Amino acid sequence: MKTVVICEKPNVANKVKAVVKEPNTRIVSAHGHIVELGFDGEDEKWTYPVITTLKDILLKPMSNSAQTLQDIIDVAREADVLVSATDLDREGSAIFLEIYLYMKEKFKDFDPELKRMHLSSLSKSEIKKAWSNLQDFDYGRSYAGFTRNYQDMQWGINLTRALTLASNSYFGVMSSGRVQTPMLKFLVERDMKIDKFEPKTYFNVKLKAEVVVEGKAELITLLYDGKITDVQKANTIKSAFKPGDKITLGVSDSENKIPPPPPFNGTSLQVNGSKITGISPKDIANRSNGVAQKLYESSLISYPGTDSEKYTDDWKEPDYAEFKKLLETATGETLSGRNIPITGRKSDPAHPCIRPISLWDDDTKTLSSREKQIYDLIARRCSAGFCEDGVDSVKRVKVDSKGHKFKTTGRAVKNEGWRTVYPYYKKQSNDIPNVSDGDIATVVNVISESKETKPPARFNDIALISLCEKHGLGTKNTRPSMIEKLVKRGYVDVVPKGKKNFLRTTAEGRNVIKVLDNYAVMVTGTELTEIFNGYMDGIETSPDWETIYQHANHDMIRQLVDIMDEFVHNERQICVDLTGQDPDEVVECPKCGHDMLLRRGKSGVRFFGCTAWPDCECSFFINDEETIRSSLKCGCGLFTVSGNVGKRDYLRCLNPDCDSSPLRCERCGKPLRVGRSRKTEKLYILCRKCDDFNSWTLNLDGVKKV
Secondary structure: OOEEEEEOOHHHHHHHHHHOOOOOEEEEEOOOOOEEEEOOOOOOOOOOOOOOOHHHOEEEEOOOOHHHHHHHHHHHOOOOEEEEEOOOOHHHHHHHHHHHHHHHHHOOOOOOEEEEOOOOOOOHHHHHHHHHOOEEOOHHHHHHHHHHHHHHHHHHHHHHHHHHHHOOOOOOOOOOOOOHHHHHHHHHHHHHHHHHOOOOEEEEEEEEEEEEEOOEEEEEEEEEOOOOOOHHHHHHHHHOOOOOOEEEOEEEEEEEEEOOOOOOOHHHHHHHHHHHHOOOHHHHHOOOOOHHHHHHHOOOEOOOOOOOOOOOOOOOHHHHHHHHHHHHHHHOOOOOEOOOOOOOOOOOOOOOOOOEOOOOOOOOOOOOHHHHHHHHHHHHHHHHOOEOOEEEEEEEEEEEEOOEEEEEEEEEEEEOHHHHOOOOOOOOOEOOOOOOOOOEEEEEEEEEEEEEOOOOOOOEHHHHHHHHHHOOOOOOOHHHHHHHHHHHOOOEEEEEEOOEEEEEEOHHHHHHHHHHHHHOHHHHOOHHHHHHHHHHHHHHHOOOHHHHHHHHHHHHHHHHHHHHHHHHHOHHHHHHHHHOOOOOOOEEOOOOOOEEEEEEOOOOOEEEEEOOOOOOOOEEEEOOOOEEEEEEEOOOOOEEEEEEEOOEEEEEEOOOOOOOOOEEEOOOOOEOEEEEOOOOOOEEEEEOOOOEEOOEEEOOOOOEEO
């Protein structure tokens, strides 16, 4: 009997080969996804909608993976048992399923028994255990992953084609998708709040007083307890106190216990790892060559794609004791306080939390500085769970005098606890004098400070990933790459500020959301994803997964059909909303007579380009500040363009070299061009003959209203 094991990556296959050395057993490897979904006619001229049912989906080798797939086929063609050793999650299981379905379609007699290796780490003991205890194939999990791939393809292709074709390819390819678009909507909503934000004035009134503590005079500052939004109230409070006034301090002391954080799961490692080390979430989480993936494939940590914050269910106290020793060696710390570590609430049916599974040294495993950073961070995060709680002393001081209340809070570390081994926790320390209840203080002065409220901060990639995780948008592996796609598509700009990069939507990105909110609102919100995630959970876990699989895909495609119908019905208005140009209003090329369409170049510049390109290279550029006036035609027959320079409106021909242009030099009467200053980036109008700036008149004799 021939058994073939398919792994997801070559490094994993090598680890399995080192352990599984049975006769008639072969270990082969993919390189991540090597089979992709397609449909008849996808390489032909774009049209939409292109809805493809499950039974009509094509499975084909990815362009750069045909040889890898053929190598697997050569080995697995005669297999009696086919074992999946891909990553134990929806995506990994779908990678195996797609290879199997491709072979099943290609070879009608291909019918091996399917089995599953359950691997949460690549230690020799874990591989031995998984091999000796092969599980039934995870059909539910595999088809849940396949469903995601199928639906993402259908929604992505149809929405992208609809936007692109409805806009006459004005922006080039305008992508949209089930995850990408709600992510963009989060950014647009935040930017709109920032744009609409109007700062409001408020006042902080601070009372400074002197108090004697253990024979020494010390200053204490208290803040008015309440909101102050008008200057009169602030002045009233301030004038109520004079230097030398006596006030009585009300003091309460308490302790605040701070428990250790739970061990990392995939998302918390991305978010916290990026904050602490400066390594981007994508570089940490990338499924093919990310830092965490390399540590996993080096048998140093457990599977980094887990959702769990818990350890292995079958661990007993001796297992934890052995793990604790490993952590003490890895970190050089002595761990005390707990024999069973702290865990979190989140769980994963397939994997435990991320944890070190072996030690590294430069002689046996050479790690990059970034790999060392992340390994140490994971080890210290797990170590924190074995330590006692941190304890802070909290002193709350209140004053109630002359009808006005003031307060302050002091914090000091009493016991570092776990924070000695995981020193990345932001401590809230605020030293104040060691006052006691009933102490008498003397007012030194009262200060009133005028402040303004601040707009909400823009998202950075870490904050956006956290928000997407909260709403179930995307996966740990896809969220960072989706942000990158939004930037590449021109929907989002990266704005550096200090040591951080923030995300700001472009006019194009906002336009896309505006249009989709009007014609496909389900795509921009999180409702679609919530429904979809519910379906995928059902497919993965329900005994009746096949019924849910069929119903889910039928329901999701039905909703997509409805949205596409809306697009087709409103295509003309969508074009106007996206580009500002009515598609029925066509410019005739003055050189060849073909239609000219409004486009946006790779550099972002707007222009009318001839549809006969490249045979005809005629084009007319338009500044972003200018407006196309299709109802006002120049004497030459082309549209006019309006704008404003120096608080004066102008009107010019679309063709900047037109002799009939209404924009004329005030002195010599020659047609004028509109330029842009490289220094100020502002528009200007120049007569090259008179060398005169921004001095023009409008000759409207030849302009016709249509």
